[in-house]
Amino acid sequence: MEFEKWLVERLKARGFYKLNDVNPRALIDALKAFQKANDLTQTGTADDVTVHELRKDVGGAGSSQFQLGPAKPADPIWMREARRQMGILEVPGPKSNPTILGWARALGGWVANFYKDDDTPWCGLFAAHCIGLTLPAEKLPTNYLSALAWADFGIECEPAIGAILAFRRDGGGHVGFYAGENADSYVVLGGNQGNSVKLSNVEKRRCVGIRWPKTGGAQIGGRVNATASGGLSRNEA
Incomplete structure (x- = not known):
């Protein structure tokens, strides 16, 4: 069972969640309500204290029975959303992938009117989707379609x-999420990498910013030694 689905089940059993599926924004509101009702710090995140309280059976505060459920993931929530989107592809020709266009519509504002086809670079849109969906209180770059704008984010x-990596490239920039590294490159999970959401190696020397969301909580772990298949990415347009 995915961790978020387990959270939904536990919150629904206590009357704090009304939907049948996982909606990150509704989940944040439900967690805050649950935390308030249980005199916990209202973070809206599944921190250790909140998860411990949710593991208790519904039989009452004095219950000694616990539901272990799945382990709490090490990846931050926006990185888990990014992984769920792996394999999303542009549609060749005049048509566009409705999922990619849907990210722009859901984020709203000027981008919803501007972004009309997936031939427009969408690595910044992908980053904004993952963070905007899962951290609704986080302030996104004003022009989050610009990859280089993410160099000053958070x-x-x-x-x-899960750290946000901004890169320079010929004619523009690129942005994605840190998934590991080797001697000369970062392994990046990002959109518009080979016209898809996937892992790619991007040269470290091109990196101009390593950032973390202000509302993303503390970092877990640190550098990860890893590799990605497909060789070195040199153009993410």
């Missing part, structure tokens, strides 16, 4: 799973 940080 706060500066060290590499760790």
Whole structure:
């Protein structure tokens, strides 16, 4: 069972969640309501104290029975959303992938009117979707379609799973999420990499920013030694 689905089940059993599926924004609201009712810090995240309380059986505060459920994931929530989108592809020709266009519509604002086809670079749109959906209180770059705008997003940080990496490239930039590294390149999970959402190696020397969402909580772990198949990415347009 996915961790978020387990959270939904536990929150529904206590009357704090009304939907049948996982909606990240509704889940944040439900977690805050549950935390308030149980005198916990209202973070809207599944922190250790909240998960411990949710594992208790519904029989009452004094119950000694616990539902273990799935382990709490190490990846931050926006990285888990990014992994769920792996394999999304542009549609060749005049048509566009409705999933990619749907990200722009859901984010709203000027981008919803501007973004009309997946031939428009969408690595920034993908990053905005993953973070905007799962961290609704996070302030996104004003022009999040610009990959280089992400170099000033959030706060500066060290590499760790889920960190936002901004890169320069000929004619523009690229943005994606840190998934690991080797000697000369970062393994990046991003959109518009070979016209899809996938893992790619991107040269470290091109990196101009390593950032973390202000509302993303503490980083878990640090650098990860890893490799990605497909060789070195040199153009993410």
